[in-house]
Amino acid sequence: MESLKGKSVLVTGATGGIGTQLVRLLVGSGAKVFVAGRNAEKLNNLAIELTIPQAQVLIMDIANETSVNSAIDQLLLVSPVVDIVINAAGIGIIKTMDLLTSVEFEQTLQTNLFGTFYLLKRILPVMKLVKKGLIINIPGVLGKIPMAGAAAYCASKYGLTGMLQSIREELKRTDIRITNLYLGGVDSPFWDNIDLRVQRDKMIITEEAAKAIWFLCQQPSSGVVSEMVLQPFNHQAI
Numbered sequence: 001m002e003s004l005k006g007k008s009v010l011v012t013g014a015t016g017g018i019g020t021q022l023v024r025l026l027v028g029s030g031a032k033v034f035v036a037g038r039n040a041e042k043l044n045n046l047a048i049e050l051t052i053p054q055a056q057v058l059i060m061d062i063a064n065e066t067s068v069n070s071a072i073d074q075l076l077l078v079s080p081v082v083d084i085v086i087n088a089a090g091i092g093i094i095k096t097m098d099l100l101t102s103v104e105f106e107q108t109l110q111t112n113l114f115g116t117f118y119l120l121k122r123i124l125p126v127m128k129l130v131k132k133g134l135i136i137n138i139p140g141v142l143g144k145i146p147m148a149g150a151a152a153y154c155a156s157k158y159g160l161t162g163m164l165q166s167i168r169e170e171l172k173r174t175d176i177r178i179t180n181l182y183l184g185g186v187d188s189p190f191w192d193n194i195d196l197r198v199q200r201d202k203m204i205i206t207e208e209a210a211k212a213i214w215f216l217c218q219q220p221s222s223g224v225v226s227e228m229v230l231q232p233f234n235h236q237a238i
């Protein structure tokens with residue numbers, strides 16, 4: 001396993017259910033963690049709790065390219081090398097076609113798909129300079145299989161799968177690795193506003209989803225974990 005000590009790690013969605021638990025693990029392993037999110041108050045509270053320096057707190061609306069670029073610029077002032085990026089930002093609007101609006105469809109793609117594009121567009125040249133890096137995304141199982149009511153979400157996450165697999169092809173001659181994590185249901189605030197009957201008590205807990213990502217961050221450098229699938233035991237969709 002590769003040590004995380006001193007590694008420069010960016011976590012988007014750091015204020016989310018999975019992101020927050022992950023940041024805790026990374027800080028505990030001695031990584032230099034940059035926490036990115038759109039909510040300054042939540043980010044600052046996390047930074048205070050974990051004694052993350054203010055310079056490592058990045059206000060970033062991932063759905064806005066200018067905001068992504070300026071957050072990464074701020075990061076580069078502190079750390080010119082970014083060893084690992086974990087993109088744990090995302091939204092889930094789960095509605096059937098009769099209820100889903102075009103604004104919600106656009107918002108979902110803008111955050112989950114375009115947001116990831118903006119992030120990679122800015123971070124890849126930084127990693128290419130040193131010819132190495134690790135990028136972990138969470139398309140989730142709905143990036144591989146369909147679900148009723150998930151037209152917008154699946155469009156964004158299938159899009160992610162295709163985009164990331166294509167980028168991976170471009171990066172084959174570098175040591176920049178892309179890992180896709182296909183998570184099943186995780187009991188996080190993600191589900192708070194989703195009007196669907198789900199058994200949250202049967203889902204993966206955020207601490208364990210975060211541990212899987214923490215493990216992926218330490219994968220041996222001579223190979224790459226291209227994909228990992230982690231699902232609730234009683235609901236294996238793949």
Ligand SMILES: NC(=O)c1ccc[n+]([C@@H]2O[C@H](COP(=O)([O-])OP(=O)(O)OC[C@H]3O[C@@H](n4cnc5c(N)ncnc54)[C@H](OP(=O)(O)O)[C@@H]3O)[C@@H](O)[C@H]2O)c1
Pocket residue numbers: 012013014015016017018019037038039042060061062063087088089090091092111138139140141182183184185186187188189190191
């Ligand atoms: N939970 C699941 O069942 C599950 C399953 C498979 C895949 N995933 C994926 O895993 C990732 C993390 O999910 P989670 O369960 O931790 O959800 P969560 O608790 O809802 O956290 C989502 C995070 O994304 C951030 N975010 C949303 N829109 C943003 C924007 N425009 N700019 C910046 N940050 C934004 C949120 O920020 P705020 O704190 O400001 O809202 C929050 O930090 C998502 O990509 C999700 O699709 C989740």
